[in-house]
Amino acid sequence: MDFSKILTKWYLQNKRDLPWRNTVNPYYIWLSEIILQQTRVNQGLAYYEKFIVTFPTVFDLAKANENTILNLWQGLGYYSRARNLHFSAKYIVNEQDGKFPTTYKDILKLKGVGDYTASAIASICYNEPHAVVDGNVYRVLARYYGIDIPTNSTEGIKLFKKLAQELIDLKDPATFNQAIMEFGAIQCKPKNPDCTICPFQNSCKAKEEKRVEILPIKDKKIKVTKRFFNYIVLISPTDRTLLNQRKQKGIWMNLYQFPLIETSKEIDISELIKMDELHEITNTSNNDISLFNKKPIIHKLSHQHLTVKFWVINSGKEIENSIPISEFDKYPVPILIHNFAEAYF
DNA sequence: GACCCGTGGCA
DNA sequence: TTGCCAAGGGT
Numbered sequence: 001m002d003f004s005k006i007l008t009k010w011y012l013q014n015k016r017d018l019p020w021r022n023t024v025n026p027y028y029i030w031l032s033e034i035i036l037q038q039t040r041v042n043q044g045l046a047y048y049e050k051f052i053v054t055f056p057t058v059f060d061l062a063k064a065n066e067n068t069i070l071n072l073w074q075g076l077g078y079y080s081r082a083r084n085l086h087f088s089a090k091y092i093v094n095e096q097d098g099k100f101p102t103t104y105k106d107i108l109k110l111k112g113v114g115d116y117t118a119s120a121i122a123s124i125c126y127n128e129p130h131a132v133v134d135g136n137v138y139r140v141l142a143r144y145y146g147i148d149i150p151t152n153s154t155e156g157i158k159l160f161k162k163l164a165q166e167l168i169d170l171k172d173p174a175t176f177n178q179a180i181m182e183f184g185a186i187q188c189k190p191k192n193p194d195c196t197i198c199p200f201q202n203s204c205k206a207k208e209e210k211r212v213e214i215l216p217i218k219d220k221k222i223k224v225t226k227r228f229f230n231y232i233v234l235i236s237p238t239d240r241t242l243l244n245q246r247k248q249k250g251i252w253m254n255l256y257q258f259p260l261i262e263t264s265k266e267i268d269i270s271e272l273i274k275m276d277e278l279h280e281i282t283n284t285s286n287n288d289i290s291l292f293n294k295k296p297i298i299h300k301l302s303h304q305h306l307t308v309k310f311w312v313i314n315s316g317k318e319i320e321n322s323i324p325i326s327e328f329d330k331y332p333v334p335i336l337i338h339n340f341a342e343a344y345f
Numbered sequence: 346g347a348c349c350c351g352t353g354g355c356a
Numbered sequence: 357t358t359g360c361c362a363a364g365g366g367t
Binding site: 032033034035036037038039040041043044078081084111112113114116117134135136137177178181182184185190191218249 | 363364365
Binding site for chain 2: 038075220249250304
């Protein structure tokens, strides 16, 4: 039996029952694929269910406010996915008469859709034989063929796409694509795969050479920037607080947060009260300041380590442009801010 | 081509 | 505790 045959047989016996596997509606498949980018199935599942209930059609998604969409996306990370999803929904409705693109080439034009996602949608919904290459596929192929070319190098990206494209079952690309990803997720796992029950145990190059644990190779470690955040949580006598929207490019774009004072190192209260930025925010000589978290919160993002302090200030008077604390949940916020609010409010 | 973008699970 | 990595894509 060839690779595709063995793989498909394994898949039909071992696949999970996932909601997006019961439809070929391109809108639903698109939603699921965007949600699952760089995200584990278990983490994305609840978000998929929320989205299809809240936005049953692309028209519902297109006409929603961005805040509503970001609010539903809250906690999932990589928020540009949500902004691009909204942008593309509006494009489909306003410029394509609400009709989802039907070819790989046209699907690829959607913002937030790259080669992987276009291949997934085109194969699952329209039976186009474009091979998907995600983290699972890199791992399966690197091990099966014993390839130590870095998967994130230009050469690697090209090579693995070519290999996947050669292997794909032209008669049923949808099943092949989902099978190889599922195989990578369940059987050919990153750590401690049980090769004794693998259907490829007699043909896998990495198994033969005892290199399963070291493959695939990935080069370049990402540089992590350290930043120091001081959030100023103003509380008015009538239980109102101040939120700002992050408009600049960078992390958490378009999400909300408390007024932020960023410093080059950790600061204490004596340093804080000397800062002009603080007085611009409080609009008064400060009086009632307390630190919420005695030990700074270390919030780790893929490229940044944040050291965060929440400074709570009772303003003693009304706050301009403030919002009722009771309406806090209406605003999309980073999980860091959400966790603070959960604990404090 | 290099760098940026979140969050959570796991060993 | 730390590093890895997850159904990637944009700039």
